[in-house]
Amino acid sequence: VLLMRLHDNRAVMPHEPWPEGLCRPPDGLRNMLTMYPPLWTAILFRRGLIENVGLLDVEVGNGCDIDYTFRVLAHHSMVFSHRPGALGVVHAGAATVLTRLDDVWPGMMKLIRNTADDARLDPELREMAFRILIRSLKRKLFVDCGLHAVIEARGDEAQRSAAILSRELGEPGRGRLLHWIYGMHRIFPPLRRVSAAALALHRCRQNGRSKRLIQQQAACFRTYRDFLKLDVDGGH
Secondary structure, three states: OOOOEEEOOEEEOOOOOOOOEEEOOOHHHHHHHHOOOOOHHHOOOOOOHHHHHOOOOHHHHHHHHHHHHHHHHOOOOEEEOOOOOOOOOOOOOOOOOOOOHHHHOOHHHHHHHHHHOOOOOOHHHHHHHHHHHHHHHHHHHHHHHHHHHHHOOOHHHHHHHHHHHHHOOOOHHHHHHHHHHHHHHHHOOOHHHHHHHHHHHHHHHHOOOHHHHHHHHHHHHHHHHHHHHHHHHOOO
């Protein structure tokens, strides 16, 4: 999401972790692995990239935009600007909010292979990409797919997530734990409220900036609303 605020009657974007200016490969890929990825809507791709990189990999699914950006930045330069280029809106029905198992598996595994199996990359960078992305995949399967499915009484999805963790990703401990949590919630349904509250608390603790980011987002949309109003009132 692009956060915007007014400064001297201009819309400007708060500081972003990506350094402004030219980013040469494979530094862009490293940044993608360790920083928040640039908003797909605000990226302008050269048409010639289609010949070198190809088109979106539909087997990746909902993450095909991230996968494509990974493949581009692994071998091509990017110019990053802090000037506002687009406004992204995350709503309650967005795939990034309502993460379901089919949105993650097996598509994210295909994304991981596209990067980790790229023989043109340095072996150390490929290993780094695999380690970071597989850790993210395991977390998504356990928390975003598994625990959320338990809380929302989607038993089949919870059990499938547990099976994938155990059989495909070498995490039998997490798989058994997810099965146990699912069983306990079936026996005592009121646990769902407690678990939902605990999961929300865990996320806040995991990201110490959560409260500040939420406040920034709220201020962003108020500011953007005021900015549009000023534009209309000014007759531009």
